[in-house]
Amino acid sequence: MIGYASIMIIAGIGIPVMAACSSALGRHLGSPVLAASIMFSGALTIAITTLLIQGNIPWGKLATAPKYYLFAGAFIALYVLSITFVAPKFGVGNA
Numbered sequence: 001m002i003g004y005a006s007i008m009i010i011a012g013i014g015i016p017v018m019a020a021c022s023s024a025l026g027r028h029l030g031s032p033v034l035a036a037s038i039m040f041s042g043a044l045t046i047a048i049t050t051l052l053i054q055g056n057i058p059w060g061k062l063a064t065a066p067k068y069y070l071f072a073g074a075f076i077a078l079y080v081l082s083i084t085f086v087a088p089k090f091g092v093g094n095a
Helices: 002-029 032-054 059-064 067-090
Strands: none
Touching: 002 032, 002 067, 032 067
């Protein structure tokens, strides 16, 4: 139980840090979409590496998963793109 709580504390701290970093990178590059794309590339690399290390990938279950489960990726993209665009103008805390 303590392990799960620790993971969520770190994730909770990471959300505003991620928002601040992505908005700062977007402002520095002059392109929030490029900044979000760079962040997604890093996240994809980490996720795939973790998946491969974990092994035992249940590919067969993917075909039977309800298709609307896959919309989670769209919401992640919406959040990252919106926070990267809005935070420099509105502030990380307000966003």
